[in-house]
Amino acid sequence: MSRIREHNRELIIQAASEIFADQGYAATKIIEIANRAGLPKPNVYYYFKSKENLYRSVIESVIDPLLQAAQPFYEDDDPATVLEQYIIAKIKVSQQHPHASKVFASEIMHGAPHLPEDIAEKMMEQTIQSSNKIQSWVDRGLMDRVDPHHLLFTIWAATQTYADFDWQISRVTGKDNLSQQDYDTAAQQLTQLILKGCGVQTSKAAKAG
Amino acid sequence: MSRIREHNRELIIQAASEIFADQGYAATKIIEIANRAGLPKPNVYYYFKSKENLYRSVIESVIDPLLQAAQPFYEDDDPATVLEQYIIAKIKVSQQHPHASKVFASEIMHGAPHLPEDIAEKMMEQTIQSSNKIQSWVDRGLMDRVDPHHLLFTIWAATQTYADFDWQISRVTGKDNLSQQDYDTAAQQLTQLILKGCGVQTSKAAKAG
DNA sequence: CGGCATCTTAACTCCGCGGTCAACAATAAC
DNA sequence: GTTATTGTTGACCGCGGAGTTAAGATGCCG
Numbered sequence: 001m002s003r004i005r006e007h008n009r010e011l012i013i014q015a016a017s018e019i020f021a022d023q024g025y026a027a028t029k030i031i032e033i034a035n036r037a038g039l040p041k042p043n044v045y046y047y048f049k050s051k052e053n054l055y056r057s058v059i060e061s062v063i064d065p066l067l068q069a070a071q072p073f074y075e076d077d078d079p080a081t082v083l084e085q086y087i088i089a090k091i092k093v094s095q096q097h098p099h100a101s102k103v104f105a106s107e108i109m110h111g112a113p114h115l116p117e118d119i120a121e122k123m124m125e126q127t128i129q130s131s132n133k134i135q136s137w138v139d140r141g142l143m144d145r146v147d148p149h150h151l152l153f154t155i156w157a158a159t160q161t162y163a164d165f166d167w168q169i170s171r172v173t174g175k176d177n178l179s180q181q182d183y184d185t186a187a188q189q190l191t192q193l194i195l196k197g198c199g200v201q202t203s204k205a206a207k208a209g
Numbered sequence: 210m211s212r213i214r215e216h217n218r219e220l221i222i223q224a225a226s227e228i229f230a231d232q233g234y235a236a237t238k239i240i241e242i243a244n245r246a247g248l249p250k251p252n253v254y255y256y257f258k259s260k261e262n263l264y265r266s267v268i269e270s271v272i273d274p275l276l277q278a279a280q281p282f283y284e285d286d287d288p289a290t291v292l293e294q295y296i297i298a299k300i301k302v303s304q305q306h307p308h309a310s311k312v313f314a315s316e317i318m319h320g321a322p323h324l325p326e327d328i329a330e331k332m333m334e335q336t337i338q339s340s341n342k343i344q345s346w347v348d349r350g351l352m353d354r355v356d357p358h359h360l361l362f363t364i365w366a367a368t369q370t371y372a373d374f375d376w377q378i379s380r381v382t383g384k385d386n387l388s389q390q391d392y393d394t395a396a397q398q399l400t401q402l403i404l405k406g407c408g409v410q411t412s413k414a415a416k417a418g
Numbered sequence: 419c420g421g422c423a424t425c426t427t428a429a430c431t432c433c434g435c436g437g438t439c440a441a442c443a444a445t446a447a448c
Numbered sequence: 449g450t451t452a453t454t455g456t457t458g459a460c461c462g463c464g465g466a467g468t469t470a471a472g473a474t475g476c477c478g
Contacts, residue, residue: 002424004475024319027235029465040427045467102318109311109318110233111376120380127381149381150398154367157374161366167320171329172336172358189359197406213445213455238435249457254437256455419478426473436463443456448449 011037021102062100079137080202090159091187101163144199220246230311271309279335288346289411299368300396310372353408
């Protein structure tokens with residue numbers, strides 16, 4: 001893989017992720033992507049054979065941050081710690097990968113017609129693990145008797161909303177872009193809401209001991 | 210407006226809202242809408258002059274339930290009552306108007322390019338009213354010092370997710386469609402989460418007295 | 419330099435979909 | 449009945465965007 005190839009593929013994927021996020025798959029024109037990348041249209045076809053292929057490359061290029069966010073569930077067993085870290089990680093994804101988040105959201109809203117099955121499975125696997133862990137906390141009396149699935153749905157929705165519905169959020173807050181402080185506030189308030197709302201025993205002792 | 214006209218317009222709008230929700234604006238073909246409505250394509254153009262016009266009609270046909278959901282904020286002043294009723298109403302919209310919800314979500318995700326400004330303003334107005342009310346509860350010590358905007362974002366996201374991301378929810382829960390019971394559980398758990406999580410004084414006394 | 423691979427570009431094809439039209443059928447008005 | 453209005457239909461047009469091609473430019477080895 002030559003330097004030029006690598007470089008141009010990156011340019012194109014970056015441009016594509018922005019435009020796919022902005023307009024959705026069907027409304028996106030290859031020439032727009034080419035223009036944003038500063039390249040002629042046939043180059044896009046030279047490096048990626050088709051629009052669909054490019055789209056899949058975009059999705060694949062951004063899976064990692066999305067999957068990484070679930071790490072806290074594998075690294076600890078204290079509900080307060082895990083849930084807090086998970087929420088922070090999720091909001092960070094929305095903040096740092098807004099395009100990726102939107103492409104994914106749009107994809108899932110329309111029934112995930114392009115999502116490779118192995119990726120869908122990986123995410124499903126993570127979900128099962130996370131649910132089981134939450135259930136175990138419930139069983140051990142470390143938090144209220146919540147339904148793990150509904151809890152996850154709420155966390156996903158509340159964290160992703162900062163990327164997916166940024167237009168709405170801009171309008172309501174009156175800011176074109178949220179500041180670091182805004183994201184911190186969001187994460188902190190949501191953490192508080194979830195922990196307190198689920199009656200999580202915030203036992204730092206459990207971690208220290 | 211003749212009977213036939215009224216009837217066919219309804220058929221088309223119903224079909225259109227399903228397909229727009231399913232595929233998004235750009236990916237939707239008029240002939241698909243016509244087929245689902247059981248009419249030839251030119252009829253769609255006879256009753257609605259253009260695709261864009263039809264799309265706007267779809268949006269307008271479903272504004273009411275969306276706006277109605279905010280009623281609880283105007284009918285009461287007890288935080289526990291209002292928030293509970295609001296969450297129930299919002300989830301009911303997701304349950305009863307899944308297509309409408311999706312069309313709106315998709316529209317907003319892409320920067321609301323087709324949303325009539327007067328509708329956007331109405332929603333903005335509601336948001337301001339709701340925020341102010343929440344702020345007044347905070348000021349009166351009826352709940353924790355939460356940021357009203359972030360609280361609303363969370364409620365919106367968590368309630369809409371049951372319509373917008375139904376594919377994901379189906380996969381995780383293993384059910385093609387959620388039952389009435391599932392929606393009730395979701396509403397009840399989310400209410401509990403929000404009320405407890407925001408330290409809302411659940412004073413039925415305030416209402417009775 | 420020469421010779422090979424990689425990259426770039428303008429000009430092109432193809433086709434699907436938004437939108438139209440003109441003739442026809444059905445209904446309503448009298 | 450006659451006429452006017454409304455509704456239906458198949459065949460059509462034009463555009464714009466996905467994808468192609470073939471020639472030329474550029475880099476990359478000796």
